[in-house]
Amino acid sequence: xxxxxxxxxxxxxxxxxxxxxxxxxxxxxxxxxxxxxxxxxxxxxxxxxxxxxxxxxxxxxxxxxxxxxxxxxxxxxxxxxxxxxxxxxxxxxxxxxxxxxxxxxxxxxxxxxxxxxxxxxxxxxxxxxxxxxxxxxxxxxxxxxxxxxxxxxxx
Numbered sequence: 001x002x003x004x005x006x007x008x009x010x011x012x013x014x015x016x017x018x019x020x021x022x023x024x025x026x027x028x029x030x031x032x033x034x035x036x037x038x039x040x041x042x043x044x045x046x047x048x049x050x051x052x053x054x055x056x057x058x059x060x061x062x063x064x065x066x067x068x069x070x071x072x073x074x075x076x077x078x079x080x081x082x083x084x085x086x087x088x089x090x091x092x093x094x095x096x097x098x099x100x101x102x103x104x105x106x107x108x109x110x111x112x113x114x115x116x117x118x119x120x121x122x123x124x125x126x127x128x129x130x131x132x133x134x135x136x137x138x139x140x141x142x143x144x145x146x147x148x149x150x151x152x153x154x155x
Contacts, residue, residue: 010055
């Protein structure tokens, strides 16, 4: 298990250079307007979205786990506390295939997920899901106002 930090950045190339030096690792994946790092120490999935003018803002947080069963167990536990989740769904989004659930915290969105493969697709596509809500990989115009239905979806 490792935490995910998804940030909006003004300049993707500049941010890749900075985080590569800071964490002494190159990005795992770089696409147009998107990069992610699979950092071993500290265990962190760092995801960067290029959104000039919104740099330095939080896109979302997440917990990456190893199996779909762990996603389902986390969703059941979280929903059991009375928090609203999106249910567990299989998706293709942000250049990855995954099983995920989302929950809206008081200050930010959280994604609990397992990555099951790589894709060439940025836009959200449900492959199979228990969830009724759609999601988009692009952040809302005002990131602080993002709700569960407007959440990002990118490991």
